[in-house]
Amino acid sequence: MNHVPVMTVPAARSEPPAAAARPAPELSVIVPTYGEHDNVPLLVERLRRTLEGRDWEVIFVDDNSPDGTAAAARALGASDARVRCIRRIGRRGLAGACLEGMLASQARYVAVMDADLQHDESLLTGMLDRLRQEDVDLVVASRYVAGGSAESFSRLRARASRLATDLARRVLRVALSDPMSGFFMIRRERFEELAPALSSQGFKILLDIVATGRGRLRIAELPYVFRERVHGESKLDSRVALDFVALVVAKLTNDAVSFRFLLFCLVGLTGIGIHMAVLDLAHERGALGFGLAQTIATVSAITWNFVLNNMFTYRDQRLTGLGFFTGLIRFQVICAVGAIANVGIAQWIYGYDHGWWLAGLAGALMGAVWNYVVSAAFVWRQR
Ligand code: GDD
Ligand code: MN
Numbered sequence: 433m434n435h436v437p438v439m440t441v442p443a444a445r446s447e448p449p450a451a452a453a454r455p456a457p458e459l460s461v462i463v464p465t466y467g468e469h470d471n472v473p474l475l476v477e478r479l480r481r482t483l484e485g486r487d488w489e490v491i492f493v494d495d496n497s498p499d500g501t502a503a504a505a506r507a508l509g510a511s512d513a514r515v516r517c518i519r520r521i522g523r524r525g526l527a528g529a530c531l532e533g534m535l536a537s538q539a540r541y542v543a544v545m546d547a548d549l550q551h552d553e554s555l556l557t558g559m560l561d562r563l564r565q566e567d568v569d570l571v572v573a574s575r576y577v578a579g580g581s582a583e584s585f586s587r588l589r590a591r592a593s594r595l596a597t598d599l600a601r602r603v604l605r606v607a608l609s610d611p612m613s614g615f616f617m618i619r620r621e622r623f624e625e626l627a628p629a630l631s632s633q634g635f636k637i638l639l640d641i642v643a644t645g646r647g648r649l650r651i652a653e654l655p656y657v658f659r660e661r662v663h664g665e666s667k668l669d670s671r672v673a674l675d676f677v678a679l680v681v682a683k684l685t686n687d688a689v690s691f692r693f694l695l696f697c698l699v700g701l702t703g704i705g706i707h708m709a710v711l712d713l714a715h716e717r718g719a720l721g722f723g724l725a726q727t728i729a730t731v732s733a734i735t736w737n738f739v740l741n742n743m744f745t746y747r748d749q750r751l752t753g754l755g756f757f758t759g760l761i762r763f764q765v766i767c768a769v770g771a772i773a774n775v776g777i778a779q780w781i782y783g784y785d786h787g788w789w790l791a792g793l794a795g796a797l798m799g800a801v802w803n804y805v806v807s808a809a810f811v812w813r814q815r
Contacts, residue, residue, distance in 0.1 A: 456538035457514070458487040459560055459617075461545060464529035465492050468547040469499040470663035476508050476515055478553045486557065489514040492547070493533040495524050501547075525748045526614075526667075527640065528632035534623055543617040544637065548664060551615040552656045559617040562652050569649045570618045572638065573656040574610035580655030596676050604643045604683055609653055611639040622649065631682065633691050633748065634675035643683045674698075674744065695745040696804045699737050707733035730771070731764065738763045746812040759811050766806045774799030 461479060465472065472492065479490055492505040496519055505517035518536055520529065534542045541563050545551040551573065559571040574580050576597070593612055600611040616638050622645075629644045630637070642649060678691045710732045715725035738760050742751055751759040778795025782788060 456540075457489045458539055459483075459489070459541045459543065459556075460534075460537035460539040460620075461488065461490045461543045461556065462530055462533035462537070463490060463492050463545060463547045464526050464533065465494045465497060465501045465505075465547045466524070466667055467497045467499050467501060467664050468494075469497070469501045469504050471547045471549055472501060472504045473508065474663075475547055475549060475553070476512075478549070479556075482553050482556055486560070489516060489539070491533045491536055492517045493520065493529040494518070495520050495529060496522075523748055524750070525633060526635045527630075527637045528748060530637045531627065531630060531632055534620070535627060537620055539620060541617055542620050542623060543615075545615045548661045548666075550659045550661055552659065555615070555654055555656050556617070558654055562654070563617060563619060567650060568652045569622045570616060570641070570651045572608060572610060572613050572651060572653045573615035574608070574613055574653040575656065575658050576609040577653050577655045580610075581657050592673065596673075599676075599680065600639055600643075603680055604639070605647075606639060606642050608638075608642060608651065611642060612636060613638055615656065629687065631679065631691050634679055635672050636676060636679055640679060640683075643679075692745055692808075693804055696741060697800055699740040699745060700800055700803075702740065703733040703737040706736045734764050734767045735760065737767070741807075742812075749812050751812070762811050763807055766810065767803050770799040770803040770806075773802050 463475065476490065479488070492502070492515075494502040494505065494517060496502065502517050502519040505515060509515040509517060516536075518532060520532065530544050534544070541560060543556060543559065545553070545556075555573050559573070562568060562571045596612055597610065600606045601608070614635075614637070618641070623641070626641055626644050630640050634640075642651070674695065675691075678694045681689055681694050682691050707729045710729040711725055714720045714728050715722055718725070720728070741763075742756070742759070774795040776795075777798040778791045781794050782791035
């Protein structure tokens with residue numbers, strides 16, 4: 433008998449066995465993070481418990497936090513494929529992170545919640561069951577329906593939150609008790625339809641979704657109690673108020689006035705104040721001649737505008753180090769050309785005898801648009 437030796441080469445050792453195709457999970461929980469290293473394992477543990485027996489995954493979207501939040505998420509993901517992480521480099525912002533996470537999902541339903549354990553994860557199953565009933569597109573966890581609350585809020589923050597809620601309801605006709613909530617679940621299909629019109633700037637992703645949906649979304653609200661943050665600290669500050677105003681204006685004008693352009697103009701208005709103050713100091717109080725004083729005032733105002741725009745308008749693409757200085761020089765040059773365009777247009781209109789104020793306004797607007805468009809392309813390189 434011819435003995436054929438059986439090959440016992442461990443061929444499959446180095447390659448994992450080909451796994452069967454695995455469908456996307458039913459639910460993706462999107463968790464934006466910045467500096468949440470200590471909270472990530474705790475949240476994952478709670479999700480495992482709450483969502484036991486369900487078909488889910490969690491996608492952390494981390495903006496390259498210095499505390500190693502992304503690494504903490506990856507460490508968990510190594511042994512549990514339900515834990516995923518998107519690490520964004522060179523970008524910052526809550527709304528943008530949420531959008532990106534939701535767009536990375538393949539699930540039928542997507543939820544958004546904070547990493548800091550302030551959102552009650554046990555609500556997720558109720559939200560999911562509500563969406564499965566087919567009669568709603570979006571379920572919002574609300575602090576302001578019976579049974580919900582936000583007791584951990586300071587009085588000032590509670591008042592600000594109420595005021596913004598009121599404004600959103602009246603001005604944007606958003607019929608939600610808690611449009612500022614950062615905790616909700618939506619059919620991914622519906623979200624995908626709206627996604628191209630959503631702003632990646634700011635904090636108010638839910639408000640943006642609902643305002644952009646213009647009454648076409650079927651919404652349900654579930655009460656929850658906003659808990660106290662245990663580890664780390666809140667990243668939301670007074671800039672949130674500015675973001676809110678810009679979002680309201682953008683939605684009111686059907687996105688004609690973009691979020692960034694509005695911030696850019698607001699910054700420009702403060703620049704006028706700086707210009708006048710410096711002119712007063714250098715010419716009126718100081719001994720400089722008008723021409724020189726006006727030049728110094730102009731350069732000061734442009735520098736001021738640059739710093740503020742870099743801080744607020746383009747905080748998601750903030751220039752630092754050497755880039756800050758080359759950006760400043762470019763911005764000075766662009767604004768100088770803008771000033772020439774401004775005066776040219778104003779004089780041309782004035783020539784047609786339309787009155788000084790109309791001519792002045794048109795010139796200023798022309799200058800602002802020029803400065804905005806050109807600096808977006810050559811200073812901050814908008815994506
Ligand atoms: N990726 C990313 N990038 N995540 C961020 C950023 C950012 O720039 N800023 C904040 N986050 C993450 C935090 O790590 C946290 O998981 C979540 O977004 C909420 O941030 P907090 O700093 O904890 O915000 P908050 O508790 O003050 O505000 C929350 O409650 C508000 C209700 O008043 C948020 O849920 C708001 O969306 C909500 O409106
Ligand atoms: Mn928080």
